[in-house]
Structure formats: C-alpha cells, structure tokens
Amino acid sequence: MQGDPSVSVAMSEFRWLGKSDDGDTVTLKRYLGEFTPPAYATKEWEQSHSGLVRTGAVLDVETTGRDSQTDKIIEIGIRLFRFHKETGEVLFRDDGYGELEDPGAPLRPEIIRITGITDEVLKGKWIDWSEVSARLEKAQIILAHNASFDRGFVDRKVPLSPTKVWGCSFKQIDWTSKGFPSQKLEILAIYHGFFSTAHRALADADALLHLLAMPDPQGGQPYLKELLENARRKQAVVSATYSPFETKGLLKGRNYQWDSEKRVWSKMVFLEEVEAEKEWLAENVYSGRFRGEIRELELVDNFKS
Numbered sequence: 001m002q003g004d005p006s007v008s009v010a011m012s013e014f015r016w017l018g019k020s021d022d023g024d025t026v027t028l029k030r031y032l033g034e035f036t037p038p039a040y041a042t043k044e045w046e047q048s049h050s051g052l053v054r055t056g057a058v059l060d061v062e063t064t065g066r067d068s069q070t071d072k073i074i075e076i077g078i079r080l081f082r083f084h085k086e087t088g089e090v091l092f093r094d095d096g097y098g099e100l101e102d103p104g105a106p107l108r109p110e111i112i113r114i115t116g117i118t119d120e121v122l123k124g125k126w127i128d129w130s131e132v133s134a135r136l137e138k139a140q141i142i143l144a145h146n147a148s149f150d151r152g153f154v155d156r157k158v159p160l161s162p163t164k165v166w167g168c169s170f171k172q173i174d175w176t177s178k179g180f181p182s183q184k185l186e187i188l189a190i191y192h193g194f195f196s197t198a199h200r201a202l203a204d205a206d207a208l209l210h211l212l213a214m215p216d217p218q219g220g221q222p223y224l225k226e227l228l229e230n231a232r233r234k235q236a237v238v239s240a241t242y243s244p245f246e247t248k249g250l251l252k253g254r255n256y257q258w259d260s261e262k263r264v265w266s267k268m269v270f271l272e273e274v275e276a277e278k279e280w281l282a283e284n285v286y287s288g289r290f291r292g293e294i295r296e297l298e299l300v301d302n303f304k305s
Contacts, residue, residue, distance in 0.1 A: 017193030057139035068152030077202030088225025098202030100125035152305035167231035
C-alpha cells in the first residue's frame with residue numbers, strides 16, 4: 001500500500017503495524033492461522049491454574065441476507081479457544097468447524113459478489129448443526145464481530161444458543177477512542193498488519209481471534225480483555241417511544257436504531273449509563289420530561305434479536 005502525502009498527518013494518528021520507518025508504505029501479511037501462545041501456557045500450567053482458564057468460541061456466519069427471520073445461513077465458521085479470564089490472554093487455539101449449506105434457492109448477485117460463494121459451490125452442502133451445538137456447549141462465551149447480526153441467525157438454529165452469553169467485538173471495544181477510523185474487521189486487520197479471506201466464515205472467525213489476541217496500544221493488554229470486561233457488564237435497552245418525527249436525526253446521530261416492526265428508535269447502553277441517557281432524551285427529545293421506556297437485560301439476552 002503506497003502512502004499518500006496528503007493524508008500522512010491523519011495516518012500518524014493511527015496505529016499501523018508493518019508501516020515503514022519513513023511512513024510511506026505499509027506491508028501486509030496474509031494470516032494463515034498461525035498462533036503463538038504465551039510462554040507460560042503449558043498443559044501443566046493449565047492443570048494447576050484451571051480456575052483461571054475459560055473457553056470461548058469465535059463465530060461468524062454468511063447468509064442470504066440480513067433478516068434473521070426470513071434469510072438463511074449459507075456458511076458458518078467457529079473457532080474454540082481458551083483464555084485467561086483475568087488478563088484476556090489467548091492461551092490455546094483449539095479446533096474449528098467450517099461448513100457451507102445449500103439454502104434451497106439461488107443466491108442474490110450481491111451476496112455472491114460479497115462472499116464469493118456461488119450456487120454451484122453450495123449445491124448439496126449442509127451444516128451439521130449437532131457439531132455446531134457441541135462446540136458452543138463447551139464455550140462460556142460466544143464472540144462475534146457484530147453479534148446482533150450473527151446471533152439472530154444462530155439462535156434460530158441452535159437451541160442452546162439463546163442461553164449463552166454473547167460478546168460483540170464491534171460494539172464492546174472502543175475502537176474509535178483508540179484512533180481507528182473504522183470498526184469493520186477488514187479495516188482493523190489492515191491497520192494491524194494482516195489480511196485474510198474476508199467474508200468467508202471460518203477465515204473471518206480466525207482473523208477476529210488473531211486481532212483480539214493483539215495488545216491494545218493504549219494499555220498493552222489484549223483487546224480481548226476489554227471485550228470480556230464489557231461483556232460482563234449488564235445492559236439495558238433505551239427506547240425513545242413517542243419521540244417526535246423531527247427528532248429522528250438527533251436520535252440517529254446518538255446511535256439509536258430504528259425498529260421498523262415496533263416503530264421505535266432504541267439503543268443499548270450499559271446499566272450505569274441509563275440515567276445520563278434519560279436526561280439526554282428528556283432535554284433533546286421530550287422537552288423536559290422523559291417519556292421513553294427502559295428494559296434491563298440479563299447477560300444472556302445481550303444482542304438477541
């Protein structure tokens with residue numbers, strides 16, 4: 001990637017791994033699944049420190065569209081791993097499962113363009129959902145990049161999925177404050193010096209785990225640590241019910257999302273942020289008195305459809 005002098009100042013604000021000393025080029029390496037555990041992470045250490053070790057699953061799905069109620073999964077990728085529950089270090093990279101599934105109808109051209117998956121590739125393929133369930137059963141937490149999307153599809157196919165705690169690396173890591181201009185996995189990978197086969201499920205799951213194991217430039221701890229801490233914090237859904245039509249721009253600018261079925265703007269916030277959100281709505285949307293709704297969530301309900 002050739003540097004552009006016109007944006008060199010902006011680039012200096014970000015963390016580029018693989019950037020040359022003169023700042024004019026960035027070298028990217030294809031990620032092929034290599035993993036180097038911490039030096040202390042041995043079987044003997046795990047046996048004597050079992051109380052510190054937890055199992056996670058990184059998951060990604062490719063689908064026929066964005067509606068989990070009507071669209072179908074055409075590919076799933078899952079990677080199990082074990083991590084240090086206090087430091088967030090990835091200790092062991094375990095087995096993975098990736099498979100395609102024929103949706104029974106032709107794919108739309110935009111799905112083929114995005115994923116590179118064709119009707120011919122999918123013909124006769126099927127996902128062994130018992131294999132998926134067996135892997136998710138081992139995990140104390142399921143991680144996805146934009147969990148609200150992936151969970152909506154997986155919850156419908158795997159009965160135990162709705163009982164699991166999910167974490168979202170898209171929303172539960174503050175990438176913006178760290179200086180990154182985008183939360184997209186492909187862009188974050190580039191800033192961290194690597195690329196992979198984007199929009200293929202197992203490759204995306206492995207790329208996400210590789211990213212999460214990297215140190216946060218602000219504190220030196222793995223990104224996974226911040227994600228785990230936020231995944232353990234309770235959240236609430238704040239709904240701006242009866243909000244005036246002319247406030248939709250304000251709500252959208254504050255990251256509220258429109259629910260076309262319930263016809264309401266809403267967002268998820270951490271429980272300790274609810275009062276501040278109510279005050280903002282009262283002042284900016286309701287002319288002085290909060291008239292929205294608050295629904296507290298259990299941890300297992302985070303990112304459910």
